[in-house]
Amino acid sequence: MSALPVAAPRAALSPLVRLAAVNKVFSNGTVALKAMDLAVGDNEFLSLLGPSGCGKSTVLRLISGLGEVSSGSIDWPRAGTDATGEPQRDLSFVFQEPTLMPWATVLDNVVLPLRLAGVAKTERIERAREAIRLVHLDGFEGAYPRELSGGMKMRVSIARALVTRPKILLMDEPFAALDEITRFKLNNDLLELWQSQKWTVIFVTHSVFESVYLSNRIVVMAARPGRVFSELAIDAPYPRDESFRTSARYAELCRVTSESLRKAMAQ
Amino acid sequence: MSAGTRDRDDTAPVFVQEPKVLGIPRSAIPKILMPLAIGIVTLIAWDAVVRINNIPYYILPGPLLVGETLIKDWGTLYPSLVITLQIMGAALTVAVLGGVTLAVMFSLSKWVELSFFPYAVILQVTPIVAIAPLILIYVDDMRLALLICAWIVAFFPILSNTTLGLNSADHNLRNLFQLYGATRTQELFLLRLPAAMPFFLGGLRIAGGLSLIGAVVAEFAAGTAGAGSGLAYRILEAGYRLNIPRMFAALILISLTGICIFMIFTALQHFVLRKWHESAVKREN
Ligand SMILES: Nc1ncnc2c1ncn2[C@@H]1O[C@H](COP(=O)(O)OP(=O)(O)OP(=O)(O)O)[C@@H](O)[C@H]1O
Ligand SMILES: [Mg+2]
Secondary structure, eight states: OOOOOBOOOGGGTSOSEEEEEEEEEOTTSOEEEEEEEEEEOTTOEEEEEOOTTSSHHHHHHHHHTSSOOSEEEEEOTTOOBOTTSOBOOOEEEEOSSOOOOTTSOHHHHHHHHHHHTTOOHHHHHHHHHHHHHHTTOTTOTTOOGGGSOHHHHHHHHHHHHHTTOOSEEEEESTTTTSOHHHHHHHHHHHHHHHHHHTOEEEEEESOHHHHHHHOSEEEEEETTTBEEEEEEEOOOOSSOOHHHHTSHHHHHHHHHHHHHHHHHHHO | OOSSSOOOOOOOOOOOOOOEETTEEGGGHHHHHHHHHHHHHHHHHHHHHHHHTTOOTTTSOOHHHHHHHHHHTHHHHHHHHHHHHHHHHHHHHHHHHHHHHHHHHHHHOHHHHHHHHHHHHHHHHSOHHHHHHHHHHHOOOHHHHHHHHHHHHHHHHHHHHHHHHHHTSOHHHHHHHHHTTOOHHHHIIIIIHHHHHHHHHHHHHHHHHHHHHHHHHHHHHHGGGSTTOSHHHHHHHHHHTTOHHHHHHHHHHHHHHHHHHHHHHHHHHHHHHTTTOTTTSOOOO
């Protein structure tokens, strides 16, 4: 089994979003990203892997339009622009914390993006219920966030991201605070949704095992300043399930990825 | 997420009713009985002190005499109570409307906040007894003057609490609203105002008590010049006539008013927040 080649992904041909020589310097002088290049294509499952503080969250926030790049550019070659000249990104963001409104029920939380977009009432409730079903929370529409477990709150947050049927889903360590069993279960749920919904997912994680299990491409980042250290193609076929998790191929891929991460951290 | 067997690891919530005695949850009974017992013991002790020492009623009337006066003088006391309540209610309403409106303006524009907040603080830190005589001079209508005094003290807790609440909406939630292209109005009504609710209600509870204090203090500042006014006027008037039992009776009415307001706003706070806010939710672990 050969070591993994530096990926030459289909993203390069016609990317959904492309970061070119992006620098991000915060006002306190921290250089969060330096000369960051990244292209993300259709139906990719891309993981950003790297040590704490290497700028993974910063990349997601910049892609989503929260915050400005200091220099360089973020292009959306195939997206139109809205009235203010902003690209129509058509994305959803799952933050590291569930970020639910505590005063609103599960249904009201999930409906929020549609409500903000001015979707008609009956339609938006219909669609929110469907999203809640997708994450297996039907029966909890009327519950308040405080009545839910950590994993259930995370699923509400995922349902809220799905409800707009986005082209791109950004996920910032969404399962970091969960126990292994729940995490595996949500990993499987996510993979299944990804395959059925044909999205692009950009997934941030600290975990080598998680990134290998989920992604078809891993971008390993190095810190101080944050930059791309290497790219790995994970060519194992989907659907992936528990048998993949225990296979020799998986172990090998994890070993190679760990090695790359170790080198990135030694930089 | 295998087809066929849908693994539902989460069971629907189950609600168990707490046993009730006379319609009151059992756990709430000590909360009612204990203060009641203390109150009765105090009344008995008061009565005993008056009887044993033979204290004349124009120095310290016993509780029974005070009760009797309350009933006998109801014809004079009740209209005063209504006036005090009206002044309070009006002051509180204006304070809520003004305080919330100004707080919303503060949250929408940093410039408005920078320009006006210091003056709100000045209003708050200047003692109302010091301002009241001036207001009484410049405002001819006695009721209106009292209302302004009560408003001044009730206004600030509403303004400062609501401002704090509007600004304390979760930062990630704000990003989320921005991401989904929320307008300012949407952000205000769907995010900032609900987030401010617990703070506002806390401010309202303080403002309720303060508006009573403001109304009473201003009336004292007016002295007996302000003929035929609220409960404080009755206390002053009875004091000049050495009608000590009536002073006590009016005092008790003022205290009862304060207690009622506190209880009403506490209940309101509980009712509005019971579903979601830590302060009102019943913890089970
Ligand atoms: N608002 C900010 N102001 C100043 N510096 C910031 C800000 N946000 C992030 N940084 C800095 O930018 C760098 C990258 O931060 P970022 O949050 O992107 O890291 P990360 O890779 O997501 O880390 P983690 O895995 O711990 O979440 C860090 O050094 C951090 O201190
Ligand atoms: Mg992060």
